[in-house]
Amino acid sequence: MLAPVIFVTRKSHFNAAHKLYNPKWSLEENEAMFGKCANANWHGHNFDLYVTIKGRPSEDTGFVMDLKKLKVLIENEVVVKLDHKNLNLDVPFLKDIFPSVENIAIGIWNILHNQLPEGVKLHKILLYETERNFVEYFGPDTPF
């Protein structure tokens, strides 16, 4: 009998700088839309990242996936690309993408979703910009 499907989450974090500034707009338009987030000299955040996978626990290990391997995957494929970086300047996967927390989460999904072992699916990217603002992304097929 197959084990049931369960969801497993691993928390990571990174600290980064960004600004919200649309280069196609004037300074005044940017300040009207983004306020202090448009500061030309940047601001930054401690981001908390929760990656949720789903699958069936192995009979041999009780694990959906070895969390040490998930931790290393998130570290190598996501955290090292973002931690202590400038999200507008330093991150290849965000090149030409507006580094809002929404778009960062979508970018992280796009990196991870096809790197999981067989029998495991990426379910959710949850990204906190502050403890008061966060986003959740479930992949491109999410209905509106």
Place this chain on the structure above:
Amino acid sequence: MLAPVIFVTRKSHFNAAHKLYNPKWSLEENEAMFGKCANANWHGHNFDLYVTIKGRPSEDTGFVMDLKKLKVLIENEVVVKLDHKNLNLDVPFLKDIFPSVENIAIGIWNILHNQLPEGVKLHKILLYETERNFVEYFGPDTPF
């Protein structure tokens, strides 16, 4: 190409008094059901409120919705009506409604769900009464 659908959450809070007391019942019946929550002289809580919306990030801003506007909407339409209030006596949208945390969350949904900009839907009201008790409401069409 349309951007994918993503969920965005904003946290707020308010402090309020209430009691759990059914005026159709005797004192004894109320105390049997609600225990110390029926104290005639009220008790209170720090409520934490998380409002989740969904939509597609704008190409120009990276935002599903300007969070400053969402913050102001929640503040003006919900928080000022509840903060430092008596939930049994002071809140028009809870008049004749039993102020359990369930009913407060449903009332908040009813206020907010049709005040969001085009392309944005209300997804969830999450309301903590204490760190040990909380409710989540996804609207009147939630299947049982």
Place this chain on the structure above:
Amino acid sequence: MLAPVIFVTRKSHFNAAHKLYNPKWSLEENEAMFGKCANANWHGHNFDLYVTIKGRPSEDTGFVMDLKKLKVLIENEVVVKLDHKNLNLDVPFLKDIFPSVENIAIGIWNILHNQLPEGVKLHKILLYETERNFVEYFGPDTPF
């Protein structure tokens, strides 16, 4: 008119010891898979447990379910069986089951899901092993 369906969560906690060790494997195989979690002398955690139910608030009480009764149910049926126990040795409902956090959550679901009052369904078991690792289980019918 029926009240709408809403989700209610109660948080509990327990402290327990376990080890991740497959008795069908050699010590070397166990250490290769489970690392320091295979320590023969055990290790332990503070587990945080969130039980989520769903239902319609009662007109008389505003409650989906009396949370004092839910608290007692969780305490008597789950927490006393796990708190200050050895999850490999002391817990009848985990006998012959590998005590990964996944399998503990599934075991808790199996205990609680048919003990709720009429009109209330178990929705989710959320179990934190650490603040960085947690699982969510929605029952055996969860699609992959």
Place this chain on the structure above:
Amino acid sequence: MLAPVIFVTRKSHFNAAHKLYNPKWSLEENEAMFGKCANANWHGHNFDLYVTIKGRPSEDTGFVMDLKKLKVLIENEVVVKLDHKNLNLDVPFLKDIFPSVENIAIGIWNILHNQLPEGVKLHKILLYETERNFVEYFGPDTPF
């Protein structure tokens, strides 16, 4: 050789209603000073209480004091007097005392400081009114 002195803290919590209102003042004076905290119909909070004692760990138990006994003492002498109460109306030890968080903390100290076993001293009462406002009291001999 004597064991060294160490500090031990136990966390408790209670939910209560209060208002900040000086009966010697007019309504206008109260509203000018206390703003929304003066609402005649009360408001409330989830209070988190941390009681810190100090002493030397016992050679036999490793304990400064049996924390189960400290927990029961705080529960019986403090929490039952405050939980789900109206701090202006229901609490004998706050009678004729303005129920600011400062004065509640001082009142809790006055109850507990002479009820500890020999060899144990009360060190601090830390009381959170919200996660943004809290007070710490170290007893009447604290220098300014």
Place this chain on the structure above:
Amino acid sequence: MLAPVIFVTRKSHFNAAHKLYNPKWSLEENEAMFGKCANANWHGHNFDLYVTIKGRPSEDTGFVMDLKKLKVLIENEVVVKLDHKNLNLDVPFLKDIFPSVENIAIGIWNILHNQLPEGVKLHKILLYETERNFVEYFGPDTPF
């Protein structure tokens, strides 16, 4: 009789960018000392700031100090100067000062310590750079 001395804390927060880079050193020396914190393109944090004052509660109000006034003071004198700023470039009170979390905390003390009302003293500046790193400053007379 004088009321006893008690400590009162108010929490605030700000989000900012900085880098750890000594302009008197070479790039190699900076990277050897500061590692990824020396990234020329900046990184950032969500800073949590706790300001603690001490004094005697007023007989009329139960307050050591009106916390609404303390909140406004911290907002106007500290938070607006730091929130969504670049700590190396945008902050007059950090000009020519290395913006480590230690030096930011000392700078905040220097701004606030002589702006409190009579009968109230600044006691501590507690500043979190991340949940894992924080500093506490009690003023220039702290003994080593």
Place this chain on the structure above:
Amino acid sequence: MLAPVIFVTRKSHFNAAHKLYNPKWSLEENEAMFGKCANANWHGHNFDLYVTIKGRPSEDTGFVMDLKKLKVLIENEVVVKLDHKNLNLDVPFLKDIFPSVENIAIGIWNILHNQLPEGVKLHKILLYETERNFVEYFGPDTPF
């Protein structure tokens, strides 16, 4: 002019098993004193450890001490000795010491206090056994 003295804290964590059991006592005496904490098959906790040092920020770096070095010191000298260990059986520095949270904290102080660089002093060991129970140790000279 010397920089002022400031306190810097680094948070770490470890997960471990222990039991509270005095081998000089009978089983009944142990159960009477320690209750479920005396379970012969062990229980466990996620311990959070905060190490606080004090010193003067360097003019060149703004640091009291390079926190990367402090992190490595805590990791190598403390965390690897405790993480995923049995505190009664596996830890040389706790041999013949009752592994209460008080005694673990004192043991950690004894390891670290003389391994800090010149100009830096160990100030405090803060050790959480659960979020409701924690101890603070300031060294052997703490007055009662």
